[in-house]
Amino acid sequence: MLIGFNNNIDYKDNVYHVQTENSGSDKPVITTFIYLKGSIVASKKHDYADILHEEDFEKTVRQLMENQHKNMIKALLGGRLNI
Numbered sequence: 001m002l003i004g005f006n007n008n009i010d011y012k013d014n015v016y017h018v019q020t021e022n023s024g025s026d027k028p029v030i031t032t033f034i035y036l037k038g039s040i041v042a043s044k045k046h047d048y049a050d051i052l053h054e055e056d057f058e059k060t061v062r063q064l065m066e067n068q069h070k071n072m073i074k075a076l077l078g079g080r081l082n083i
Contacts, residue, residue, distance in 0.1 A: 002062050005069045011076055020069040030065050032072045041083040
């Protein structure tokens with residue numbers, strides 16, 4: 001099971017850290033945080049309990065994680081986050 005992704009993103013003279021985590025099948029939630037200087041400035045959660053019993057759900061979870069991580073980076077760089 002994939003645990004997560006991390007990227008540092010330069011935007012408007014700051015370095016933001018984007019971190020996406022998978023809490024695992026016991027707590028099926030994907031969470032993405034955006035940090036600035038150690039403080040969380042934005043976050044997004046996605047519950048995936050509804051797919052736990054699907055065949056090959058781990059592949060689906062990985063895709064959900066990748067999509068959420070990329071979409072949060074796009075939202076940051078696109079100025080769509082209120083930070």
